[in-house]
Amino acid sequence: MEVDFSYYRSILKNQAVIDEVESARKRFQPVTxxxxxxxxxxxxxxxxxxxxxxxxxxxxxxxxxxxxxxxxxxxxxRPFEDLTVDDVAAARPDIDTRTADMIEKGRWMPAGYKEKFGELSVL
The missing domain is CATH 1.20.5 (Single alpha-helices involved in coiled-coils or other helix-helix interfaces)
Structure with missing residues (x-):
């Protein structure tokens, strides 16, 4: 980029500033x-x-x-409403085994059921 220093010399009174800027411009070398x-x-x-x-x-x-x-x-x-107990037992055979174990031990409700849902019997 070239700067027209003669133009600035013609419009500015302080020529020393223009000389200083021109000198700095000539000495400037970009660093690589x-x-x-x-x-x-x-x-x-x-x-x-x-x-x-x-x-x-x-x-x-x-x-x-x-x-x-x-x-x-x-x-x-299939929708949940369409499932039968047999369908659930076929998908999870362990449910039948656990249910049989609970019945043998005289437990008719899963552990924690009453604590979670409360007593639902009318009697």
């Missing part, structure tokens, strides 16, 4: 920096970040696939 080392560090960081992002993408894709399967199962499931 060797940024190769910093660029190499940044490129290494970028490569590591890309590698981590790809690994994260793989995990997220796998989780998304599992969530889509779960959503499909939920959408295709």
């Amino acid at each position: 920096y060797d940024v190769k080392k910093q660029i190499k560090i940044i490129e290494g960081f970028e490569a590591e970040a890309v590698k981590n992002a790809e690994a994260t993408k793989g995990k997220v894709d796998k989780e998304l696939e599992e969530l889509e399967k779960t959503l499909k199962n939920i959408e295709e499931a």
